[in-house]
Every structure is written in C-alpha cells, then in structure tokens.
Ligand SMILES: Nc1nc2c(ncn2[C@@H]2O[C@H](COP(=O)(O)OP(=O)(O)OP(=O)(O)O)[C@@H](O)[C@H]2O)c(=O)[nH]1
C-alpha cells in the first residue's frame with residue numbers, strides 16, 4: 344500500500360530528471376553552451392566566454408527547464424579525450440552534438456566523431472539534438488546545409504533535430520532544449536532507463 348501511494352505521489356509531484364551528454368569535437372563551443380544554459384535556465388550566471396578554457400575533465404550543469412531537471416555533462420572534444428565519451432553513454436537520456444558551423448575545414452572530423460558515437464550500442468535510441476553553433480560568425484552554414492553535409496538519414500533512425508544557435512548570444516538555444524525535453528519525456532530510451540533504475544532499486 345505504501346509503495347503504491349509513494350508511486351502515485353512520485354508520479355504526480357516529482358519532476359523527471361534527464362542526463363544530457365554534450366558532445367562535439369574540440370573548439371565546437373560545448374562549454375560556452377553549457378555556461379549559457381546555466382545563465383538561461385538557472386539563477387546562476389554562467390562563466391563568460393573569455394574565462395572558459397579547453398575541457399580536459401568533465402563539466403556539469405544542473406538546471407530546471409520545462410518542468411524537468413536537466414543534468415548536462417560536457418566532455419572534452421580533443422582527439423585524445425574522445426575515448427572517454429563512451430563511459431557516459433549508458434546513462435545518457437539524450438545527446439547534444441555541437442558543431443562549429445563556421446569551420447568548414449573540420450566538418451569531416453565532426454561527422455566521423457558523431458557517426459562513431461551513434462554507432463555505439465550504449466547510445467541506442469537516444470534522441471539527438473545537433474547545434475549548428477557560431478551563427479554570429481560570418482560564413483556559418485545553416486541547419487539545412489549542415490543536415491545535408493552530415494547526411495543524417497544515412498546515419499540513423501533516431502529522433503533528431505538540427506538547430507542554428509549562437510552559444511555567445513543564446514540565439515536558438517531555447518527552441519533546441521524545448522524540443523529535446525519533449526523528446527526525452529516520451530522516448531523509448533527514457534522508458535528503458537527508467538526500467539533499469541527501477542530494477543536497480545528493487546534488487
Ligand atoms: N563567435 C563565437 N565563438 C564561440 C561560440 N561558442 C564558442 N565560441 C568560441 O569557440 C572557442 C571554443 O569554445 P569552447 O566552449 O571552449 O569549445 P569546446 O567545444 O568546449 O572545446 P573543448 O573543451 O576543447 O572540447 C572559444 O574561443 C569560444 O569563445 C559562438 O557561439 N560564437
């Protein structure tokens with residue numbers, strides 16, 4: 344009886360909690376995005392861009408948005424650090440993949456890093472939000488151009504959305520996060536992770 348009531352209380356009053364992994368090659372703007380997310384969605388002002396250094400470990404950002412708790416994990420994108428990414432795959436509800444849309448010379452690198460992550464079995468069915476970042480820079484490609492380049496349909500069948508943003512001024516970020524939260528609320532992936540955590544609680 345208690346567990347039934349507790350279950351009902353949890354269902355009615357607790358906010359869903361989602362882990363979101365921010366990936367992308369070095370200098371794409373992941374940490375700048377994370378700090379902007381803190382500024383937009385929490386009471387804390389995120390670090391300004393000139394105080395952000397290349398990531399070696401893990402940066403975490405906890406915010407509340409659209410009636411959900413979001414925990415963002417931001418990892419380093421340098422080649423030698425990308426092997427760490429997969430340690431976080433299993434527990435991630437979704438992926439945000441950040442691309443420097445103005446740096447055409449590195450699109451191939453970004454595409455292969457993304458393809459490699461999406462092929463990993465631990466990321467199965469995870470919704471994918473791609474941010475075409477640095478739209479404030481002249482020469483940045485549009486979301487459509489980036490979609491064509493990445494050839495997403497060939498990559499995967501999972502829910503995905505490509506959105507133009509600027510992590511500097513915040514343009515486009517809210518639309519992307521809103522899409523992501525809605526997808527996570529109803530995704531097969533979240534259901535699977537929920538069942539896993541229920542099993543772990545019972546055992
Ligand atoms: N113009 C412009 N520059 C940006 C934007 N976002 C990030 N940058 C710059 O791009 C560079 C890299 O940003 P970071 O946020 O450190 O990139 P990162 O993806 O976290 O890089 P790693 O930690 O090495 O993986 C910095 O000089 C940022 O100031 C943006 O929206 N517009």
Ligand SMILES: [Mg+2]
Nearest residue numbers: 373374397398
């Ligand atoms: Mg970083």
